[in-house]
Amino acid sequence: MPQTVEITLTPKEAADSTSYTAAAIKAAGIRSPEDVAFCRVVRRSIDARRHTSGIMGVRVNMAVELWLDADGKPEPVHFEWGDVSNVPASREVIVVGAGPAGLFAALELIERGFKPIILERGKDVSTRKADIAAIQRNERVNPDSNYAFGEGGAGTYSDGKLYTRSKKRGNYRKALEILHFHGAPEEILYDAHPHIGTDRLPRVVAAMRETILTAGGRILFDTRVTDLLLSPDKRAVQGVETGNGERIMARAVVLATGHSARDIYELLHRKGILIEAKPFAMGVRVEHRQELIDRIQYKTVDPYLPAATYSLVAQVPSGLKSGMGPRMRGVYSFCMCPGGFIVPALTEAGECVVNGMSPSGRNNVFANAGIVTQILPEDFADLVPHFGPLAGMRFQQQLEKMGYAQGGGAQVAPAQRLDSFAGGFKCGETLPTSYHPGVVASDMDKWMPRFMAQALRAGFREFDKRMRGFLTAEAQVIGIESRTSSPVRIPRQRETGMHPQVAGLFPAGEGAGYAGGIISAAVDGAAVANAVVDFIRSAH
Template sequence: MKKKELELLLPPEVAFDGEQLEREILKSAKVKPEDVKHVHRVKRSIDARGRQVQVRVRADVYLENPPEDIISPTYTYPDVTQAKQVVIVGAGPAGLFAALRCIELGLKPLVLERGKDVRSRRRDLAAINKDHTVNPDSNYCFGEGGAGTYSDGKLYTRSKKRGDLQRILQILVQHGATQDILFDAHPHIGTNKLPKIIEAIRETIREAGGEVLFEQRVTDFLVEQGEMHGVVTADGQKRLGEAVILATGHSARDIFELLHAKGITIEAKPFAMGVRVEHQQSLIDRIQYKCESRGAWLPASSYSLVHQTYYNNKQRGIFSFCMCPGGFIVPSATAPGEVVVNGMSPSRRDSRFSNSGIVVAIELEDMDLDTYGPLAGLRMQQALEQKACAMAGGTQAAPAQLLQDFIQRKKSKQLLDTSYQPGLVSVDMNELFSEEMAYRLREGFQAFGQKMRGYLTNDAQIVGVESRTSSPVRVPRDRESLEHVQVKRLFPCGEGAGYAGGIVSAAMDGERCAEMAALKAGVAVNR
């Protein structure tokens, strides 16, 4: 295969302009345009270590026809109307990609989503922001596409060994995402574009004979002789299948409660909780890019921070989580009487605000396992979210404090403008958290201020609480078969079961669970 492998260091105005980038690649390859069969852009990443920000681009220039999988492959989905059925609980990335993979393997997916379709869901999100009304079945966490639909749409993951990352990105491109996600080092889609992609995936499932049903909350499991045969929904209907893929997301507390009540093994697992910190995006740009303005070509800058803290001889990490450059803080409660915050960004990341979760690791020894058993972490989350709601007045307004005021343990006289639509209430956030958590957060922010000069300022504020970083419960499964350790034909999947940490890792886990469910149904699996 004749090709030239290139690595270029380019100014942003070239690297982020498609036509200029193509010309620069051909120029560096030293070939005539008519001799080129295909230019494959492999990776693009920003290098801000020097005085001038540059962009590293890797590209392959093919002088012969490239392999088929290089030119964005199209995945085909056969008619499975009359095929064996697999029940998939949850229409987040794990559930939707499990459904697509089931179809490829010749199985009919029945996707049951407790929330509404992606368009209808918007009205319930508006009600949270404007009227402070939380619908327990339709909110920022529940509904078509899951929590990822109304988020930044980050598509990078450290879980590359668990599946075919490029395949997931290619399927997203096939359903409407831009080609850029295939080669950007930190790809994202954006909350404004994700809904249409989710709708397109749903239509692919339906056109192939699969079913996607909304407002179908699962209330019971049908287990006989140690095997899962289906589920019961709130309307009393029994939904049967060869297997059940449980892809409910990290906030489906009623599912954890149901599993526990029925004696189906679940386990408490470590997670993290803390706050969202909100800066002006221009400040983060100045710190990261070392210039007054990032200009027209550089994207809104992000950061990743971690620090180890010590309290009573216990070491715990504090770290940035789900950083949203040019984004918004959004209300992510799933029940009345609690306040939860998360972050999202549009595709252009053009908000004047930057926000990130700053969270402290919660280990098993930090939980009251003696009282609550496997639900100890869940109870810990609930208690903090309910306290945040009460401190801020009992609505979806969130407790907040200027960053340096938090360090100095004094209530802020006045808060800053915010992207959080339900509004903020000034409190001393030290009183919201336990003394240990507050101490670790203060220590972490001071350390981050040393790493990023200008970060620790009263021109930033913290908003609480960021408590849904991951599931506080694991639904254990066999490492090989991916079946539940106790109940056969039950495949715990994705973030809710404790096996993923984002859109892409959840999607890959969904595909793996679909393959194992297919084997259980007697269907051959070929990659």
Template sequence: MKKELQLVLSPEEAYDEALFQKTVAEKSGLSSHKNLIIRTTKRSIDARSKKVKINVTVEIFSGQNPEPLINSGKDYPNVKNSEPIIIVGAGPAGLFAALRAIELGVKPIVLERGKDVRARRRDLAALNKEHIVNPDSNYCFGEGGAGTYSDGKLYTRSKKRGDLRRIMEILVAHGANEDILVDAHPHIGTNKLPILIAELRESILAAGGEVLFNTKVTDFLIEKDSIKGVVTSDGEKISGIGVILATGHSARDVFHLLSRKNILIEAKPFALGVRIEHDQKLIDRIQYHCQSDRGPYLPASSYSLVQQTVLNGKQRGVFSFCMCPGGFIVPSASSPGEIVVNGMSPSRRDGKFANSGMVVAVELEDLPKYQKYGPLSALVFQQEVEQAAWEVGGKSQVAPAQRMMDFVNNKLSKDLLETSYQPGLKSANFNDFLPEFIAKRLAMALPLMDKKMKGYYTNDAHLVGVESRTSSPVRIPRTKEGFEHPQISRLYPCGEGAGFAGGIVSAAMDGERCAEKLIEKYAKMDIGSA
């Protein structure tokens, strides 16, 4: 027999495995049955009241074995001799496009400008310790893309884009913990993501696909408004039945290439601001209503904040972005001469600090001085802010920082707090180098956020800057139904870099859809139905 229950448990009952099994058996009325199998299917934390509760949905099996938790495995057909498609970029969009292409009987050739995930670590170490930025291997570029060295958040609002459960099951099949199928806000962790990414690559290779590292695309092969392939930095020409362009939100050279070749692109709104770092214990006390530590059962708490601001008659949102409980702030510049910060967390989220982006929505009408740059207007604005931060930080990866209340009061901080940011911090007044409309809106919003999280607004937190790679400042347009570029046939803009995704899961789903659309239209024509 099978029974499903929805329960409200204490943190100890939910997360202590032995107590969990005992509690569920008793509440189900089946404690007298032998060999019960209890499986959690949904789990979420409810911290709205002073006493934190865990909402859990469970399946209980008595006298029968449960069906498999996942349907997707690693059994892919061999496509070694099939006609190829070209996928530019080995981030989540590119890797999942490749796996979906294999399932549909087409050979993917994945081109990645950076290094494999293991070799990439050395360049990240040089960035953190020696402040050396490798423009092709950094926190943005390399196998797995920007998501590899991140918190590994897997929740998304883009459920209409594809099959969310399917993406999760593929991740589990390649090494992710089954908890991601259960938790309301699943994550993997930066310590586990590299291993998983390498497993995804191995599945592509084992099925006869190709993954080429240190292979930077510098030109497109276009004939009669149709893309035939790409040219790499060493002059090699690689052809296929179509090209999925999944280069990520920081591939500025690709945006410039598209512009030079008069391939239609558009400036896109994005968001820009700072990263704010608190002591994790403070965030726990606020979110879990506890006087001291959160205890052994509750995970490090997170938050999500939004505040509308009005400046010069224009309303813009100020909001938290990519919140990393128990995490680290990392240098995410993709070129020398700029400062960019981002956040990441290990799977245990057991670091001393909590950090989150706190960013301001930037609309194109906010950038009148940049309109002369046309579709690259928001990109040039973004880059100039990053370069200004680099100047203020001392022309290294040392980042500008300011205590929160000092920033709001336009006061230079005499000293700074301990930080997780390895390259180091330099005291600076963000009002002196942030664009005025960004600084003013942040200063308006931060004190108001204290009404939503009492204690959040404090001088025992600081701003670290700048957080500017929230999303792509450029959109590469595509048709609504077919996902194909409206001007260049067989070109499929994909993922975050094209402006159609935001995060690991939405990018992965977009990659799958692009592969499906390309193959549906052109594989039948060229190689027969897959």
């Protein structure tokens, strides 16, 4: 068995394999370094707290495995799938959506000997790039091919952060290994906060496609699912209909369409298939100079340190009351992109939606993050009589439309200096930004719902107490950050993973309300695939 040692190093030592190997060998008490056949990092995190272990300055904590000759060598990272050539038609499973949930569901199905047929409304990952470039140039928004829709799903042109708050829901480690197997860098296996970067993600997604095709799966691009085909008693799914009128039949359908697929929620509602409104979050994206965030977080400038990140959360008065007195509302940072860009993540013309992405080097001069507040059912209660379970989604749409009207056309977004937003005073000035389509000065705090502006303001003041200098005239907020989480849940049974009313229908990933982020959607997709296998096997 290899020996694992924990070491704490300066950023410079940690960046150099000779230095950390020597430090690990010394810490392990191994007298002859030549006895070590193999050395690998298994955990790495940055410790920016002051005076840790009596040492001043930022340190890197590492766990390193040392393999002696007698220990053999670690197994290469791999995963296996069965032989799916000539799988009988009864083993075909439709997977709607080629985002992380759909792709990982497909891989798991293959591993279990089933044949996925992936139907994706958007284009393959490289063709999709042209549509994204057009959006950045303030040109046409293709409603089937954009930052949210297309091969790889919403996370493809992103920062590719791979951490999740809940690692217990499925096989998180396996999901990381699959990404590494398909070309993601090895560091994702040991970094405390792994990320891939938007420049590398498309290649990883394309490699996953090749695996699926080689193993006998099918992928149909430019294929939007427009209807679910149900049995005469409406209690079982039999297949799907696509935008070009084609009908594709299967006993099980994985619905992994993401939370921007509003047409899918509308379809389910129209067909009387149960969906539920759920709490979600909206707000703005805040942009600082990365150098300022580095100074606040590290209190030093060190070329060996990565661009600093932050993760902030506060509870502020909600403006709502309960029997127990005033209620609180969460405000938190979301999808922080160090050294990144703000991008237009709308899916239809006439909306204003921003999000963030970073290249793998996280080397842009700006840092951005969503700063969002919880939207509770009471906040959109007046819309419920008109829209039922779609009320939260309509509220989300309304704000996106208001943002568009304030932006003044195409993808230009409203922006406000952070001190003016938090202080509630007029400013009229905008700052340089990474947001390519451009920004226009707007009193965002005045036109967004009052409860949101108040919560966000209170949140910014709290954040400044934890990160002194965060609330500054050198930062600005850009709107609207509206697609952080799904406003709708497509329910499923805990025991079967299936929709409670429709046998064979398996809601998965973020759009179903069971995941938030690339890795949790991936893990959920794989778990749903196993539920599909149990369903099909139990029917035979």
